[in-house]
Amino acid sequence: xxxxxxxxxxxxxxxxxxxxxxxxxxxxxxxxxxxxxxxxxxxxxxxxxxxxxxxxxxxxxxxxxxxxxxxxxxxxxxxxxxxxxxxxxxxxxxxxxxxxxxxxxxxxxxxxxxxxxxxxxxxxxxxxxxxxxxxxxxxxxxxxxxxxxxxxxxxxxxxxxxxxxxxxxxxxxxxxxxxxxxxxxxxxxxxxxxxxxxxxxxxxxxxxxxxxxxxxxxxxxxxxxxxxxxxxxxxxxxxxxxxxxxxxxxxxxxxxxxxxxxxxxxxxxxxxxxxxxxxxxxxxxxxxxxxxxxxxxxxxxxxxxxxxxxxxx
Numbered sequence: 001x002x003x004x005x006x007x008x009x010x011x012x013x014x015x016x017x018x019x020x021x022x023x024x025x026x027x028x029x030x031x032x033x034x035x036x037x038x039x040x041x042x043x044x045x046x047x048x049x050x051x052x053x054x055x056x057x058x059x060x061x062x063x064x065x066x067x068x069x070x071x072x073x074x075x076x077x078x079x080x081x082x083x084x085x086x087x088x089x090x091x092x093x094x095x096x097x098x099x100x101x102x103x104x105x106x107x108x109x110x111x112x113x114x115x116x117x118x119x120x121x122x123x124x125x126x127x128x129x130x131x132x133x134x135x136x137x138x139x140x141x142x143x144x145x146x147x148x149x150x151x152x153x154x155x156x157x158x159x160x161x162x163x164x165x166x167x168x169x170x171x172x173x174x175x176x177x178x179x180x181x182x183x184x185x186x187x188x189x190x191x192x193x194x195x196x197x198x199x200x201x202x203x204x205x206x207x208x209x210x211x212x213x214x215x216x217x218x219x220x221x222x223x224x225x226x227x228x229x230x231x232x233x234x235x236x237x238x239x240x241x242x243x244x245x246x247x248x249x250x251x252x253x254x255x256x257x258x259x260x261x262x263x264x265x266x267x268x269x270x271x272x273x274x275x276x277x278x279x280x281x282x283x284x285x286x287x288x289x290x291x292x293x294x295x296x297x298x299x300x301x302x303x304x305x306x307x308x309x310x311x312x313x
Contacts, residue, residue, distance in 0.1 A: 002121040003174040003205050004128050005089030006140040007216035010167035011224075013152050013159045017081030017252070020045065026154045027076055029147075041261050047076040051110055052088075052143055055100070058115060059127035059137045066117030066124065068092065069100055073111040074143045076151050079217060080256045084151055086144035087216075089209050092124060113138075125173035129187070129195040141169060162248050164231060165224040170216040174198035174208035184211075184270040186278075194219060200267070207264045214271075218259045218280060225253060225287045232294060243298045246291055257284055 012018070018026070023045045024035040033048035051071050058066035074088035095114040106114065115124065131137055152159075170193075177183070177199035185197045196215065198208050228249045232242035259280060260271035274280055 001176065001202070001205060002092040002124055003089060003208055004092060004125070004138065004140060005087065005172050005174075005209055005212060006144055007085055007087045007170045007172070007213050008141060008144040008148055008167055009083065009085045009170070009216045009220040010148060010152075011161050011163060011165045012078060012082055012084045012157065013161055014082075014157045015160045015162055018078070018156075019081065022156060023078045023081055026151060026156055027078060029076065029150070041258055042256065043080050044262060045078050047147075049073045049075050049111075050147065053103070053106070054090075054113065054138060056139075057137050058092075058117065058119075058124060059131040059134070060117070060119040060123045061126035061130065062119060062123045064117060064119040064123065066115055066119050066127075068113040068115050068138055069095075070106045070113035071110055072113070072138075072140060072143055074147050076147050077213065078151075082252055083217060083220065083256065084148060085213060085216060086146075086148040086151075087209060087213050088140040088143035088147075090138075090140070091205075092121075121175045125175050125197060128173055129171060129197060141171070163224065163228065163245075163252055165220075165227060168216065168220045168223055169193045170196060170212055170219060172196040172198065172208070172212040174200055174205055174212075176200065176202045176205065182267055182270050184215075184273065186274070198270070204264075204266050207267050211263050211267045211270060214260065214262050215274075218257065218284075221253055221257055222280065222284055222287070225249065225284070225291070228253075229287060229290060241298060241302075243295065243302075246295050246298070249291060250295070254288060257281075 020037055020043055024037055027035045027045055027047035030048035035045055035047055037045045051073055053071050055069045058068045060066050072088050072090045077085040090111055090113045092113050092115050095116045179199050183199040187195045232245055235242040260268055
């Protein structure tokens with residue numbers, strides 16, 4: 001069996017982080033089903049799952065024709081009342097016959113897409129990860145994006161952001177392999193798109209989505225902090241102060257960094273490997289130290305200017 005997914009991560013369009021009751025209200029996308037909220041180790045809320053039916057072509061690395069019919073599940077998440085994610089995924093399994101069945105057959109299997117093809121799991125996974133601009137093929141990113149757009153348009157939001165940040169995309173595929181322990185292979189296409197291939201035990205397939213959502217959250221944090229530094233560097237080059245931007249980043253982002261805290265222990269070795277190479281936390285700590293140094297330097301400069309002004313007076 002193979003699982004495909006995509007996670008879109010962005011800043012919630014609101015000036016300040018939202019309290020948990022308001023987050024639960026915004027994520028209440030399905031009447032009668034509750035939003036799952038946790039406060040430890042950090043505030044995190046997950047919407048009920050939505051279901052989308054699909055019948056489309058599937059990309060394969062071998063160019064073998066493949067058709068997928070079934071349903072995709074999607075959900076929205078808000079972390080720390082501030083970071084919004086849309087996540088869509090589907091289990092792929094081989095169809096029992098060469099023809100499409102009645103829709104009721106697929107509707108009874110939520111989150112399952114049956115594949116009519118000779119292509120194997122590895123070919124389907126590689127084809128999906130390499131298909132960066134899907135049009136006629138399965139497009140889980142659009143499902144995630146539609147969910148995000150619905151949340152961002154909520155009337156309870158003031159539609160003003162406190163930090164300038166670009167959305168990031170993480171496309172992922174998880175399949176069963178015979179490796180000694182789970183393996184994650186990360187590929188990058190610029191600084192906003194990543195592809196992850198997971199090779200796990202069959203019992204761990206259901207845990208893959210949560211790992212990829214956690215990876216996407218921390219990849220977005222790392223990317224956004226880098227953008228904050230670039231923005232302050234541009235302002236400094238223009239002779240302008242950027243202390244407000246820096247302190248907002250400290251207040252809004254620093255405490256969210258907890259890689260692996262929301263991941264099942266069975267997949268924690270994946271984060272251990274990522275901490276070794278490329279070294280996510282090393283990169284994060286370096287950027288945090290740089291921002292703190294800039295705050296300290298700009299504070300000293302402001303104090304010195306005030307002192308000189310008082311002396312001149």
